[in-house]
Amino acid sequence: MQMPKTNENKMITIYDIAKEAQVSTATVSRVLTGNTKVGKEKREKILAIIKKYNFKPNAMARGLSDTKSKIIGILVADVRNPFYADLFVACEQAAKSVGYTVLLCNSLDVMQQEEHLLDRLAQQRVEAIIQIGGRVDDLVSNMEYVEKVNQIMNTIPVVVTGKLEGTKCKMVRIDSMKAMELLMEHLISLGHHQIAMVGGNIKVLSTYEKLLQYKHTLNKYHIPYDEELISLEGSYNSESGYTLMNDIFAKGKHPTAVVAINDCAATGVQRSILEHGYRIPEDISLVGYDNTYVSQMMIPRLTTIDYDYPLFGKYLIEAAIDAIEGKGEMMKTVTPHLVVRESSGKAKQ
Amino acid sequence: MQMPKTNENKMITIYDIAKEAQVSTATVSRVLTGNTKVGKEKREKILAIIKKYNFKPNAMARGLSDTKSKIIGILVADVRNPFYADLFVACEQAAKSVGYTVLLCNSLDVMQQEEHLLDRLAQQRVEAIIQIGGRVDDLVSNMEYVEKVNQIMNTIPVVVTGKLEGTKCKMVRIDSMKAMELLMEHLISLGHHQIAMVGGNIKVLSTYEKLLQYKHTLNKYHIPYDEELISLEGSYNSESGYTLMNDIFAKGKHPTAVVAINDCAATGVQRSILEHGYRIPEDISLVGYDNTYVSQMMIPRLTTIDYDYPLFGKYLIEAAIDAIEGKGEMMKTVTPHLVVRESSGKAKQ
DNA sequence: GTCCGAATTGAAACCGGTTACTTAGTTTCA
DNA sequence: TGAAACTAAGTAACCGGTTTCAATTCGGAC
Numbered sequence: 001m002q003m004p005k006t007n008e009n010k011m012i013t014i015y016d017i018a019k020e021a022q023v024s025t026a027t028v029s030r031v032l033t034g035n036t037k038v039g040k041e042k043r044e045k046i047l048a049i050i051k052k053y054n055f056k057p058n059a060m061a062r063g064l065s066d067t068k069s070k071i072i073g074i075l076v077a078d079v080r081n082p083f084y085a086d087l088f089v090a091c092e093q094a095a096k097s098v099g100y101t102v103l104l105c106n107s108l109d110v111m112q113q114e115e116h117l118l119d120r121l122a123q124q125r126v127e128a129i130i131q132i133g134g135r136v137d138d139l140v141s142n143m144e145y146v147e148k149v150n151q152i153m154n155t156i157p158v159v160v161t162g163k164l165e166g167t168k169c170k171m172v173r174i175d176s177m178k179a180m181e182l183l184m185e186h187l188i189s190l191g192h193h194q195i196a197m198v199g200g201n202i203k204v205l206s207t208y209e210k211l212l213q214y215k216h217t218l219n220k221y222h223i224p225y226d227e228e229l230i231s232l233e234g235s236y237n238s239e240s241g242y243t244l245m246n247d248i249f250a251k252g253k254h255p256t257a258v259v260a261i262n263d264c265a266a267t268g269v270q271r272s273i274l275e276h277g278y279r280i281p282e283d284i285s286l287v288g289y290d291n292t293y294v295s296q297m298m299i300p301r302l303t304t305i306d307y308d309y310p311l312f313g314k315y316l317i318e319a320a321i322d323a324i325e326g327k328g329e330m331m332k333t334v335t336p337h338l339v340v341r342e343s344s345g346k347a348k349q
Numbered sequence: 350m351q352m353p354k355t356n357e358n359k360m361i362t363i364y365d366i367a368k369e370a371q372v373s374t375a376t377v378s379r380v381l382t383g384n385t386k387v388g389k390e391k392r393e394k395i396l397a398i399i400k401k402y403n404f405k406p407n408a409m410a411r412g413l414s415d416t417k418s419k420i421i422g423i424l425v426a427d428v429r430n431p432f433y434a435d436l437f438v439a440c441e442q443a444a445k446s447v448g449y450t451v452l453l454c455n456s457l458d459v460m461q462q463e464e465h466l467l468d469r470l471a472q473q474r475v476e477a478i479i480q481i482g483g484r485v486d487d488l489v490s491n492m493e494y495v496e497k498v499n500q501i502m503n504t505i506p507v508v509v510t511g512k513l514e515g516t517k518c519k520m521v522r523i524d525s526m527k528a529m530e531l532l533m534e535h536l537i538s539l540g541h542h543q544i545a546m547v548g549g550n551i552k553v554l555s556t557y558e559k560l561l562q563y564k565h566t567l568n569k570y571h572i573p574y575d576e577e578l579i580s581l582e583g584s585y586n587s588e589s590g591y592t593l594m595n596d597i598f599a600k601g602k603h604p605t606a607v608v609a610i611n612d613c614a615a616t617g618v619q620r621s622i623l624e625h626g627y628r629i630p631e632d633i634s635l636v637g638y639d640n641t642y643v644s645q646m647m648i649p650r651l652t653t654i655d656y657d658y659p660l661f662g663k664y665l666i667e668a669a670i671d672a673i674e675g676k677g678e679m680m681k682t683v684t685p686h687l688v689v690r691e692s693s694g695k696a697k698q
Numbered sequence: 699g700t701c702c703g704a705a706t707t708g709a710a711a712c713c714g715g716t717t718a719c720t721t722a723g724t725t726t727c728a
Numbered sequence: 729t730g731a732a733a734c735t736a737a738g739t740a741a742c743c744g745g746t747t748t749c750a751a752t753t754c755g756g757a758c
Contacts, residue, residue: 011474011504013744024708029746036747039706054500056472060418061744063409064713071473080434080642089429089455101469104453106438120450123405124420125360151403155360238646267646274648293429294646297587297616299623362714373738378716385717388736410714413743 012053021046032057063125072320073103073121075114077133081236082292083262087132087161090313098317100127107134115148122156128320129158136160136169139205157323159316162205170319171331172312176206179305179336180213180259183287186303186338187257188221191347192285196229196248196255199241199265207232207261214259228253236261241268249276256347257285263294266302266343281345291339300342307334361402370395381406412474421669422452422470424463426482430585431641432611436481436510439662447666449476456483464497471505477669478507485511485518488554506672508665511554519668520680521661525555528654528685529562529608532636535652535687536606537570540696541634545578545597545604548590548614556581556610563608577602585610590617598625605696606634612643615651615692630694640688649691656683 014032018025023042030036031046038046049055063069072095076084088104095102103126107114114134121129129152135145146166149158153167160169187195197214200207211232218225228251234240241260245268248255258273260266266288270280278284280300288295291306315332322328363381367374372391379385380395387395398404412418421444425433437453444451452475456463463483470478478501484494495515498507508519536544546563549556560581567574577600583589590609594617597604607622609615615637619629627633629649637644640655664681671677 011744014746015744025745026709026747027707030707033746037705042707056468058413058744059473060409060412061713062746064407064413064715064744065746066713069409078438079428080431080438082429082431085429085434089427089457092455101452101454101473103450105450106441108438119405124408124450238642264642264646267648271648293587293613294643297613297643297646299616299620299648360714363716364714374715375717375739376737379737382716386736391737407714410743411716413714413745414716415743 011058012055014055014057017046017049017053017055020049069125069127070099071101071103071124071126072317073105073124073126073129075105075107075117075121075129075131075134077109077137078106079104081133081264082294083290084133086290086292086309087312087316090309090311091130091316092313093310094313094317098321100317100321109134111135111142111145115145118148118152118158122152126156127324129156130316130320131158131160131169132316133161136162136164137204137206138162139203139208141165157320159319159323161316168330170323170328172315172319172334173331174206174307174312174334175336176209177213177216179289180210181217182336182338183259183289183303183305184214184217186340187259187285187287187344188217188223190257190285190345192257193223193347194226194229194253194255194257196231196245196253196258198231198244198248198258198260198269199234200232200236200261201234202232210259210261226253229255232261237264238268238271241265241270242272243268245269245272255284257287257344260286260288263288263290263292263298263302263304266304267294267298270298281343283348285344285347287344295339295341298343303341303344304339305336306339307336360407361404363404363406366395366398366402366404369398418474418476419448420450420452420473420475421666422454422473422475422478424454424456424466424470424478424480424483426458426486427455428453430482430613431643432639433482435639435641435658436661436665439658439660440479440665441662442659443662443666447670449666449670458483460484460491460494464494467497467501467507471501475505476673478505479665479669480507480509480518481665482510485509485513486553486555487511488552488557490514506669508668508672510665517679519672519677521664521668521683522680523555523656523661523683524685525558526562526565528638529559530566531685531687532608532638532652532654533563533566535689536608536634536636536693537566537572539606539634539694541606542572542696543575543578543602543604543606545580545594545602545607547580547593547597547607547609547618548583549581549585549610550583551581559608559610575602578604581610586613587617587620590614590619591621592617594618594621604633606636606693609635609637612637612639612641612647612651612653615653616643616647619647630692632697634693634696636693644688644690647692652690652693653688654685655688656685 014025014028018028028046030038031043079085092102105117141164149167158169160171215225231244231247234244258269260269273284280286288302288304291304295302295304312334363374363377367377377395379387380392428434441451454466490513498516564574580593580596583593607618609618622633629635637651637653640653644651644653661683
């Protein structure tokens, strides 16, 4: 009978290295951290042995003694959403460049789960938590959640992409108003007056802001506001875009342009438009948000808003590290850029 | 001058709890782990105090003493790829259900990075590593990488979605041959004989297998093989699908059906087809792989292959845990299913 | 030749848990 | 009633590093 080979090939430790090099563990630790000088001879001997055994210091032991895990936790609504995936990868890269690792958790839009994951990240002793999407996008913050975050914030700083009123979370926000302004002015300059806004949900802060700016821009150009062109009582995916756009057609409305709440929703809007016998962009122009790869897969390619993801990620990580060190500004803003592609064109006369 | 508030609101520890409950840390630890009996009275008192301070045991200290981090590292080529994202989320869910947390790293297809990330995961003392995509998809394994993985395997088991010859990695594989068979028989049953295969790269194992099965199925139905209908010297994205499909048209070929290497590539193939004046599916049928949300966004919706992601994830996590415990089979296979949508139809006469 | 400071290095405490071993207090049952 | 058996809870060692503090060595100045 064979022993269950439980892969317990015990790790080699700093003691083993010290022993073989005939020095103390303190000395080995010194060459590992590089904080203090160590004699050239011993240093080289130690390095050779470390290399020989491919020794990697145990991150847990390390974290235990200096209370620095060098991990930033990222809580995201759903990485399968290309916007979040892009942003996550940007964070990962930014973190790497400053010596941090990121730990990802998906809340999958389950509120209870979000609270649970905050606890889990706290337990892993991440040094900071970045929350992207989910509860922090709510137009009016959920009090229960605010309380939970405040509790966590007693020990671990939290950075959010949206806002969380009643907390001291640092924020990195998208200038959604500016983004909408860019899209609207683009469409208006092409002669559009009947502009629909479709997808997403008005209870989400950025969506609310987009609507505000939508109205504001119409007003600026003296274009009357028609509530029936607005359909924001759904979600951020393709199906929702499809359903909500169908609703607008069902009301007998025939916009010459549609602003979809994001790229994914735009694909559903496109389906609805085509099914109703219109062409894009000849009959109806379509624009989206986020410049995810989805917008480049669409036929025609989608005019959309880009955010410079690497910079966005950098801001988030910087905010996290600032928060860890207890310094830095409370809020940074990411500037949106218009990306014009083939889905938007001159309004039909 | 103000002290830099470095968020050092020191965590409360098991000692604090023990002190307040007037018991030893051992007793507190016992109620935390639940391994041993503790008197009802003390237990309740301790639980109350734990709750009062929202105490979470330090995962690092815990991991240090029992050498179990309860973390599985996942090394994925790129979460932005919807196939990987779906699979990652499936793993995350499966891991959660057995009490594990997952740590995600993106290799972003940089070989050197892959090796580096293996080290990093090892350093975090993850109990197992699951590698999805990247080097483990190579048709012929890179020897340098095999050596690296073997080195890691001395202490941490590695599970792969592909294969890594020369290692003892457990495998969870997709039956790509079966998948291709399903697609081909579907198309052939619709009367297609001129079937192109486009996108991806022949140096990737699954792609190689698909080609094998492609030829095999043609043979089975006595359909001649035409090498010029094959274009597999690119990548797995939309642009590549577009370019490679253009190549086929440039050769003067006019297939009645196209198998794209995955859903993303299919979007590019679609663009090429439309630009050449053909309709889908009336003139040319198009099918893809992976049943990612992309396939449902396309117009028309794409016929594709689904893998039951939750099960796939479950297999991967099970394999990882089996590997940790030194038991279980070396290989499991995921069965593909055909999902018929509107992009495939009867062949034109 | 003596003394001082700088440079190395080692001993030991500590980080925050878990757990083997021990002790004290109860039961069980002959 | 007393010995054996069991239970609850405490003591202390340990996990694998980092770091403070003290000791030792060495070179150079006077």
